Amino acid sequence: MQEVTEQKKEYVPTIVAFCCNWCSYAGADLAGSSRLTYPANVKIIRVPCSCRVNPMFVLKAFQRGADGVILCGCHPGDCHYVTGNYYTRRRMSLLFSFLNYMGIEKERTRVEWVSAAEGAKFSAVMNDFAKKINELGENKRLQDLRVKEERDE
Amino acid sequence: MLKIKVQDLNKLFDAISEKEPLYMPLEKAGEANYGLYKTGEKTALDVLKTVKSAKDLFFPQSETIVKFKTEGKNITVEDIREEVKPFVLFGVKACDFKAFEVLDKVFLADPVDTYYQAKRNACTVVTFACRRPEESCFCKVFGIDAANPVGDVTIWKDDENLYWRENTEKGSKLTESVRYLFAEGGEKDVQNQQEETRKIIEKLPFSSLDLSYFENTEMMDIFNRPEWQKLSEACLACGTCTFVCPTCQCFDIREFKASNDQIIRYRCWDSCMYSDFTQMSHGNNRTTQMQRYRQRFMHKLVYYPENNGGLFSCVGCGRCVNKCPQKLNIVKVVKTLGGKKDD
Amino acid sequence: MNKVEELIVKRARELLSSKEVDKVIGWKKGEFYFDPSPAVFTSEEELKDFVYNGFCGANLSKYLVQELKKGGKIAVFLKPCDTYSFNELVKEHRVDKNAVKVIAIECQGKLDIEKIKEKGVSAVTETEENGEEVIVSSLYGSAKFRKEEVLLEKCLTCKSKKFAVADETIVVNEMKETANDRFSGVEELERMSEEERFAFWKGELSKCIRCNACRNVCPACTCVKCVFDNNASGMATKAPADTFEEQMFHIIRAYHVAGRCTDCGECSRVCPQHIPLHLLNRKFIKDINRLYGDFQAGEADEGKNPLIEYTEKDADPTAAVNGEVRHA
Helix, strand or coil: CCCCCCCCCCCCCCEEEEEECCCHHHHHHHHHHCCCCCCCCEEEEEECCHHHCCHHHHHHHHHCCCCEEEEEECCCCCCCCCCHHHHHHHHHHHHHHHHHHCCCCHHHEEEEECCCCCHHHHHHHHHHHHHHHHHHCCCCCCCCHHHHHHHHC | CEEEEHHHHHHHHHHHHHHCCEEEEEEECCEEEEEECCCCCCECCCCCCCCCCHHHHCCCCEEEEEEEEEECCEEEEEECCCCCCCEEEEEECHHHHHHHHHHHHHHCCCCCCHHHHHHHHHEEEEEECCCCCCCCCCHHHHCCCCCCCCCCEEEEECCCEEEEEECCHHHHHHHHHHHHHCEECCHHHHHHHHHHHHHHHHHCCCCCCCCHHHHHCCHHHHHCCCHHHHHHCCCCCCCHHHHHCCCCCCEEEEEEEEECCEEEEEEEECCCCCCCCCCECCECCCCCHHHHHHHHHHHHHHHHHHHCCCCCCCCCCCHHHHHCCCCCCHHHHHHHHCCCCCC | CCHHHHHHHHHHHHHHHCCCCCEEEEEECCCCCCCCEEEEECCCHHHHHECCCCCCCCCCCCHHHHHHHCCCCEEEEECHHHHHHHHHHHHCCCCCHHHEEEEEECCCCCECHHHHHHCCCCCEEEEEEECCEEEEEECCEEEEEEHHHHECHHHHCCCCCCCCCCCEEECCCCCCCCCCCCCHHHHHHHHCCHHHHHHHHHHHHCCCCCCCHHHHHCCCCCCCCCCCCCHHHCCCCCCCCCHHHHHHHHHHHHHHCCCCCCCCCHHHHHCCCCCCCHHHHHHHHHHHHHHHCCCCCCCCCCCCCHHHCCCCCCCCHHHHHHCCCCCC
């Protein structure tokens, strides 16, 4: 494994947000229609339920150049499939703790519960997360150099 | 013959690496493997067997062949080959060196593999005679003298000195550049060491392995032996034996999409133990692990010699003997099918 | 021949001759004392090569998957840790327990020939166990070691000498539990900084040659087609073509067996580059114990594992990662 040391001149982090269709995606919508802003570098991927997110999705996002990955789902107890987000909670607790154990900065990954009514929370969460990732800088520990080379060209 | 004190070895490595990239056994995270020497690096010259063999230097585990760039419906092919600068490969044991001959017959035969050839030509090989061979070694069976390997330069080492003998023009050039570090002498010491090593080799348990069965038996008779079933039973179908083997040369060509408009085509080692080895559109012609297992040993002991004037594509390095998770190996195959069973 | 081996072979002979079972899975003598291979025995005659000694570290439970497909009733010899793997395979419907006779056998910890060699003994011709001592003879002389010095990593931190399942047992001497804590290695890493941990794993994983031995030996890895072998998955990789792929393979593999890994330690035993893979699996085990209560995979052959269960009071991921919460 090689760690790349040179910094890109203008650094704009890429953030991937997996949002559940029923709550968080609607929350993002509400944020938009309420004229609340969140950073443009947050790329939302809509998933039917937060528990649809396979750990591989998270790793793939990092491979393809994400600097931070956030999962948003319904509040526990409010899942539209009744129990989906309970599983998410366990899965991502273990995965993120494990990634940290491998030396990946723990601030790069996060799970937040955002309901359809919480446009303001969505906006606040994304702004905060983007700020944290900005402070952390580029993801250098979990990246594919072949993809990076190509992006930097 | 030249000699240098062992405590001055780092000076030698520094001197070589100053001029040309120097690849030699290094210890990283507790294991010895070939790597690029840099000053201060932990060298592992005394390790008898690196985990991976030296074939990596000519035939890397993964190597980009070409890149494609797409623009709309147009594809541009980007040749990424660069001139390979001369480099030194240091500390290759006799078995690994013999393995280069096996690989050469595959990669340098027409059509020549230019990726392999470029690295092979750019390399000066310094071989290293064995002093303390171990129980898994059986290079003698393949007519290799571990105490006197060839290559561009040959070295021997004891507790005090490292002895140096140039064999080729390339070797002389390398010698010239580091000559100032050496003193003359050492013939007698080397001779004594060689005699001792050869005595040990005689006594090694696998040195009496008999391969005549494979030389004198009809291919299909060997192929159809019922023993293959039992021999392969414990095989996990992992690729350890093939990846640590200095002569295994199978590879796969794969593609990686680095971005929406760029594709990297690379080749990487493949293993005949894997279920998708030589998979074609109709499926796979070897569907059971017995067949895959048989393929590996038939290739080493029968098919390859058939095509290459009787040269076996095993050099007796014994890595598979040490590394197989379930302790299956070529020695057990040879003995079961027709080798001499020494009681 | 040691007493345990004697009893095992005797029992195997009885089972085969009475036709109570069609096959026996055990270990077969190799070229030396220290290289027995797993093997299937179908006749009494073949049993002359049966061996059970300090180097029979291989876990035989996974062989049941392939052997049961061929039919017949099978007797298998399992060491304490292997019995957990067996239960897990039954739980996942990979093995039909009615077709198997589990004979649980004594284990006093298995030895690592590579550790012996690392101590500078080469050209080993013979090894001999003598209670707590191991005597190694080689062409260069002979040496004596304390057993503890040359145990396999998995045996040094043995989780239990209890049998999780047994139709019969063959135990001659009392099996002592080890005092070593199996999570100490994980804790040591947890105490490091992120940078140090990253550097540690970078060094270890960069040795990976993707031989897949860890995966293929793992009793929890019984997918018919692994995602890393499946060209249609978009994940298939054969070589560590980029450092990312080494990380991805090991992260995903460890994650996929989380909650199902019994900590049998085979992955670390077989790694040709000696990557401490057990430290990956044990992190998951430790986290599961911490967050969701003590759980030992393979303790029973039914029930749910922690990743397909939940409680309403489970910790949120952020708190879990920060280590702020523990299971009540």
